[in-house]
Amino acid sequence: MVGGRGRSRSPRDLAEDPENWPHADLSGHVAAAVVQAIAATLQGVMAERRLSFRRLAEVSGVNRQTINDLTTGRCWPDVATIAQLEAGLAIRLWPVPPTSPDRSGGS
Numbered sequence: 267m268v269g270g271r272g273r274s275r276s277p278r279d280l281a282e283d284p285e286n287w288p289h290a291d292l293s294g295h296v297a298a299a300v301v302q303a304i305a306a307t308l309q310g311v312m313a314e315r316r317l318s319f320r321r322l323a324e325v326s327g328v329n330r331q332t333i334n335d336l337t338t339g340r341c342w343p344d345v346a347t348i349a350q351l352e353a354g355l356a357i358r359l360w361p362v363p364p365t366s367p368d369r370s371g372g373s
Contacts, residue, residue, distance in 0.1 A: 277297075277302060281339075289306065304359045315355075
């Protein structure tokens with residue numbers, strides 16, 4: 267779990283090139299890379315559907331400043347925020363992890 271000083275810097279500030287957010291290099295920062303993927307998907311959906319921060323706030327119940335902070339990488343969103351945005355948009359924002367070998371011990 268990210269905690270303590272792990273969140274003292276924003277996801278954007280962990281990037282080698284923060285001005286390139288949400289496409290910046292975040293090698294070695296797994297949690298920040300997840301936030302970046304969520305931000306990129308959210309920006310894309312908002313552009314595709316021509317949604318303003320205000321309109322997305324209305325349909326999701328998430329504060330528009332929180333949405334702005336998420337899309338610009340200035341915050342660590344909580345699970346409730348992501349869940350509300352996903353429900354409001356009827357899409358999945360959380361990235362699908364890369365395929366990994368079966369670790370269940372079965373064959």
